[in-house]
Amino acid sequence: MPRHISELSGELLFLMSKAPGGSTPAARERLRREIMHVDGVSYEEAGVKIVQMAQYGKADTMLLKTPYYVGMATARIAGIVSIPLVFSLTLASKFNEHNVMAEPPEEGMTDTMLEVGMWTWGWMEPPLGTISFFLLCMQFATEQRLNLGLKPFTERLKSRKADQLVKAYPQYDRYIVRDYAKAICFDESDADGLENEPLWLKNSRAALPHPPEAKQSQ
Template sequence: GGGSAMHTLRASMSRAAAALVRRQASRCAYPVTRCLSTDVGAAAAPLSPLSSESIASMARGYSHLDNDTLVLLSVEGDPEARQERLVREIMSVDEVSWEDAQERFKEIKSANNEGMGMATLPYKFGIAGAVVGGFATIPLVFSLDTALWFNDAYVTTDVADDKDLETWLEVGSWTWNWMEPPLGQLSFFLLCLQFSRAQMNKIGRKPFTSWLVQRRATALSRRFPQYHKGIVEDFAIARGLRASV
């Protein structure tokens, strides 16, 4: 199917990239050997800086790259390369210039940004909860006033003697009697989730974030069916859950 074909393409392009690197390395091996030679009598090939004509033809952006290089970078997951690849797909299908293709690309980019706020809302809650919870544990453990309030409201355990609550470390020793179970359980729960995610990756099952990104990429390709499905999805996957500007 389409998935296996794309997997084959990615594998072949990766092999092509490796072959290209080996070929370029073999070309550089001889001059490097000459330069590192310990034979002072060996004739060294003169080295000269690049000419202004060579520098003028240097690619200064992704839009200046040739198609083969662009595909290789796209296979490696480069977001900007996948963006340029999508622009060229628009140029090919709509038969327009690079400049005119930007309008349709902006439309696709805007469509990819739709619903990004709701998609990332659970992550934002997680970030806020982790930051607030992390800082809140400090006074809950070491502040006597906070610990006494929390104990009266939620724990109702016996308060330690005054002589055992004279320093913040002694307060922490007392509060740890009830703080240890929830913190320890939460740590173990997160450890189990991390282990579960690792096993999912081993058997090729996508964790929630990867599944969500792929789902959004599929929806984007269905919205613009006139363009190559893999190219549109690769663009969306490279962006992940980051809104494009």
């Protein structure tokens, strides 16, 4: 029974790297074997080369992640804030005073959270309903893009990263390099050293020459 990724066959590694979602360990191992074959180096030396390749364009990684961080933060904040805006009398009253200016509820009509929600729903329903419908339409549009075979935004970013790495290291098989580049597009861990490697390899980042920098778009 294989106990390490290095013990798997090339056919199995190929299937793992091509499976939906891919497999970073499989893509890394395929690239390592390609480097060993082309450069005639040892397993450990190929690992050093992988770290160098993973460092290529690392400065762009955070920029690529920015839209996802912004979207994640916006969704969390909006979701959390929407609850007290609907069910908290204190916050809803302040919001109404400065933004809505609707008639305040009659005395005794906001004794419970549900009664507060009945009052606030008059102005909260339009934005919440519109946002929900907008997201539903965007999801439907995305599904149609996939049906037409068009790449979504994330896949386009991965392809861009893959094209850059292939151009920087043309001596290796382009499809193997592309699979690896897509697998690590948003993952910087390989650039800091590989897991399950000798200690000197984990610390190899400092000893490596600077990788070629990605050309900035004009």
